[in-house]
Amino acid sequence: MEYRVTVMPGDGIGREIVEGAVKVIKKIEEKYNHKFNINYADIGGIAIDNHGTPLPEETIEMCKNSDGIILGAVGGPKWDSLKGEDRPERGLLNIRKELGLYTNLRPAIVYEPLKNASPLKPEIIGEGLDICIVRELTGGIYFGEKGVKEDGTAYDVLSYNEEEVKRIAVKGFETAMKRGKKLTSVDKSNVLESSRLWRRVVIEVSKDYPEVELNHMYVDNAAMQLLINPTQFDVILTMNMFGDILSDEASMITGSIGMLPSASIGEKYGLYEPIHGSAPDIAGQDIANPIATILSAAMMFKHSMGLPEEGTAIEKAVEKVLNDGIRTRDIHTDSTKLVGTEEMVSLIVKNI
Ligand SMILES: NC(=O)C1=CN([C@@H]2O[C@H](COP(=O)(O)OP(=O)(O)OC[C@H]3O[C@@H](n4cnc5c(N)ncnc54)[C@H](O)[C@@H]3O)[C@@H](O)[C@H]2O)C=CC1
Numbered sequence: 068m069e070y071r072v073t074v075m076p077g078d079g080i081g082r083e084i085v086e087g088a089v090k091v092i093k094k095i096e097e098k099y100n101h102k103f104n105i106n107y108a109d110i111g112g113i114a115i116d117n118h119g120t121p122l123p124e125e126t127i128e129m130c131k132n133s134d135g136i137i138l139g140a141v142g143g144p145k146w147d148s149l150k151g152e153d154r155p156e157r158g159l160l161n162i163r164k165e166l167g168l169y170t171n172l173r174p175a176i177v178y179e180p181l182k183n184a185s186p187l188k189p190e191i192i193g194e195g196l197d198i199c200i201v202r203e204l205t206g207g208i209y210f211g212e213k214g215v216k217e218d219g220t221a222y223d224v225l226s227y228n229e230e231e232v233k234r235i236a237v238k239g240f241e242t243a244m245k246r247g248k249k250l251t252s253v254d255k256s257n258v259l260e261s262s263r264l265w266r267r268v269v270i271e272v273s274k275d276y277p278e279v280e281l282n283h284m285y286v287d288n289a290a291m292q293l294l295i296n297p298t299q300f301d302v303i304l305t306m307n308m309f310g311d312i313l314s315d316e317a318s319m320i321t322g323s324i325g326m327l328p329s330a331s332i333g334e335k336y337g338l339y340e341p342i343h344g345s346a347p348d349i350a351g352q353d354i355a356n357p358i359a360t361i362l363s364a365a366m367m368f369k370h371s372m373g374l375p376e377e378g379t380a381i382e383k384a385v386e387k388v389l390n391d392g393i394r395t396r397d398i399h400t401d402s403t404k405l406v407g408t409e410e411m412v413s414l415i416v417k418n419i
């Protein structure tokens with residue numbers, strides 16, 4: 068079959084890690100006899116430099132004309148003094164909104180050979196960790212009205228309507244049904260009105276999923292529980308900002324933020340992106356971990372292209388390389404072999 072893939076490297080380490088995903092896609096093409104037509108598009112800081120906007124029209128068009136989209140990351144110190152609407156990060160927020168990508172799946176898995184790369188004690192991780200954060204991605208405080216008043220007061224409005232909560236809650240329960248049938252809905256309903264709506268709607272939706280065990284947790288407690296008892300979780304369902312923060316925290320349990328892929332999905336399109344940012348502190352040094360982006364490509368094959376075997380082949384290749392003791396700097400420990408970004412990619416490609 069023939070598929071169109073839009074690739075948006077973005078800024079900082081985006082170029083290095085996305086190149087890794089492209090090599091993996093090409094290996095899948097060769098091995099499984101598919102045709103992937105890959106087109107590159109600008110987003111973020113590079114788009115500001117080349118087109119004067121963080122999200123050019125042609126990028127949106129190209130994304131809408133593809134079967135799968137890969138994104139690196141956006142942002143960096145070069146653009147940090149720009150106004151909110153003009154910043155690289157707006158490009159990412161706007162493409163999510165434009166494509167209706169309201170579900171963000173962020174699986175956090177502790178791979179057996181990486182147990183000792185986790186900052187948590189082995190007894191806390193126990194048999195292993197395999198959780199999935201289902202984050203609402205196109206609503207909440209990142210998209211609410213914002214501004215600075217005459218007296219200098221700055222504000223960002225956090226609001227959700229019933230429909231927005233309902234559709235992401237459905238995705239949360241559907242995800243739980245395919246996994247361990249346990250869902251923890253994370254909110255701040257002891258303080259926030261929008262969270263009280265969230266909790267009420269989640270309870271309503273839960274009636275359609277009697278097999279799923281549902282519990283509720285305040286976000287401050289959830290942040291703590293992830294550190295003292297992370298294996299209690301199966302699916303965490305939460306709103307945009309809480310999911311953003313909790314997934315960075317969960318990523319460290321797995322050894323590094325460079326390990327966590329994500330799928331940003333709507334009714335029509337799918338965009339696949341690592342959860343981390345553009346890491347300007349390590350950009351251009353061949354030390355970034357490409358695994359999060361490569362595993363994001365695996366999610367693209369599974370979720371957007373109906374190619375589960377190809378997705379699993381990538382995951383297995385990543386596991387093999389980790390089992391062989393190959394590590395980028397962020398997950399390197401004594402007795403493992405330190406490699407750069409490019410070598411990590413080559414070894415994963417070789418094992419597909
Ligand atoms: N999805 C996106 O495009 C995101 C963009 N950003 C942007 O990225 C820029 C940097 O933000 P930070 O807060 O520093 O977050 P970051 O996620 O870029 O980096 C945080 C820390 O993790 C490390 N790190 C990140 N990815 C890594 C990888 N693949 N391998 C090894 N180490 C890795 C970095 O070196 C840094 O020490 C900012 O402009 C921010 O707005 C931040 C988060 C998400």
Ligand SMILES: CC(C)CC(=O)C(=O)O
Nearest residue numbers: 156157159160311342343
């Ligand atoms: C707009 C992004 C910078 C938000 C973010 O950090 C993320 O989606 O992980």
Ligand SMILES: [Mg+2]
Nearest residue numbers: 311312315342
């Ligand atoms: Mg984030």
